[in-house]
Amino acid sequence: MSGEEKNRHPYIVSDHTAALKQFTRARIALGRTGTSVPHKEALAFKLAHAAARDAVFSMLDVNALHDELKPAGLPVMHLKSKAADRDQYLQRPDLGREPDERSVALVKAYGCDSCDVCIILADGLSSEAVNRHAPALVRLLVNRLAQAGFTLGPLIIAEQARVAFADPVGQLLGAGLSLILIGERPGLSSPQSMGAYITYRPMRGLTDEGRNCVSNIHPAGLSIGQAAEKIAYLVRESLRRKVSGIALKDETGLLP
């Protein structure tokens, strides 16, 4: 019995699975008192929920993102959706999918009428995820995709934006494919998790079966390096086979 367990209340039943905790961040081996979770674990859960709630209401650090994206060597544009604030964003997904008038004008004025790939960084439901993980991933991807001979549109930072925000923006840029990196719904143990959605020939009105997703990008989930590899593979295959979504499966590692 460990020192910590000795200090626990005698009514608490410890689980024999404690040794398995090293294999997962899942809340296993919590022990129990009656059928309930002991107070330390119950409060740890509450604290994690509080952190996740705070992540939902966090903001993109636009200035820092601009600086960190500079080494990628591409122009950076700052756009906003039609959702005015977080409360409206949470209840009106339709507004989060559309760039506002100023953003549309900015993209048009930029004057890009075709590129292979446009990359968008969007707050989604956890700005903190994008603040922390997106710049490094973008720098890796820009490198790889440019080396593979693809042309890249400007890098776009988008506030109050949803996944489908990439559709009208990609369309305006004449992109062959859009890649949006977006803060995922914060989980208790991963309030800063990022997802990547890939859409071939982005345009208004597409639904989810037309996209591929690489999720759980954060230090304890899919690492930046792993994510870059997966995303680069999907981008290459999508552009080569002219398709994305359920028709494009990740077949790396499948034995015949």
Add this chain to the structure above:
Amino acid sequence: MAYKYSIGHLTYTFNDLKTLLARATPFRSGDALAGVAATTYQEHVAAQIALADVHLDVFLREALVPYEQDEVTRLIIDSHDAAAFKPIGHFTVGQFRDWLLSDACDTAVLKSLANGITPEMAAAVSKLMRNQELIAAAKKCEVLTSFRNTIGLSGRLSTRLQPNHPTDDPAGISASIIDGILYGSGDAVIGINPAGDSPANTRRLLEMIDNFRRQFAIPTQSCVLCHVTTTLDLIEKHAPVDLTFQSIAGTQSANASFGISLSLLEEAYQATLSLNRGTIGNNVMYFETGQGSALSANAHYGIDQQTCETRAYAVARKFNPLLVNSVVGFIGPEYLYNGKQIIRAALEDHFCAKLLGLPMGMDVCYTNHAEADQDDMDTLITLLGVSGCTFIMGVPGADDVMLNYQSTSFHDALYLRRTLGLRPAPEFEAWLVQQGIMDRQGNQLPDAGTYTRLLGGIGQ
């Protein structure tokens, strides 16, 4: 046809049946987002009063999505059992509600009616029922299914062991499975949501659970919840597929947004049946649903989200599923804003699915951007336990570290079983006792030996 009701000098007019249904629905954010919700409290009640006077056979004549345009409508109309409908065919929606709650309506009667009730009739009557009544009527329904154990017996509550891991790491998933099994979880299914649904990854996970299950002769079934086309592919390649999973919705175009159709589901159903892996039964499909999915795919035709949801149950019913559950709070606050709306929606989904003859469980859950917390979930599981809900989820500590939402824990299921005197599926319960994991009263036994044995098994 228009429906009207006057309160004093004010006449409320509802242009068609779907508008009437939408305005009669208890308020939720998704219907407001779709622009179909009642705009005043009185309009809402006026719609309920007008709806109460609509005859049930109107729902057979007035399709909410045109028959010619939608294969789910065609399925509902073409598979309607007129003989089963006959005993209730003369009722209005209001009379149907009163009859459902009466002593004349019991388990056997409800079973004989199920195929005579359309999803829209179930949705309509649920809109005239309070939470208490949704619970009381659902409690009378009994739906039994089986594969390697018997799901849905009265006085039983099953659980899906959901051992998800953010990178599908086999050791991480195994750790959660062992923890869950030692808490008596997993009789509905051991079901993994894979982080990546590549065929190779899915196959690896399927083989892992299957080896573990066979080694300990656990009377349960396994599932990796990937797209139906991936499962079909794996069946062809002789992977150990017990159940075929798919998310489904209530309109043809919403299903198209999931990349499925009725014919694709039929193909998967037949392929899974042909494997013949069930030992005591052959219910081989596992479906998930949830209010808001049709609106989310912009495929709702101006129908309220609860009515759309019930239409998905017609899709499920066609394929004799082992398990169905609504993932009620997963969709987020734009469809179900807070704990009150999630609780109401879950009780509606459970009641309507049971009335239509489905083995309905519930993923009692919420996301971190919804105005809800564990207290709301405690309230909801207790209500569902009282309702006779078929199964709930078992997620370590209620925290799904892959899907990033909160569901119900292994502890939650033990709480429900103990406070309400519910037991696991009988075959699974016998196995738990035989393994020394639980005693016959459902008390968990602290037994280091069982743990060591299970650990040895999964390491191989």
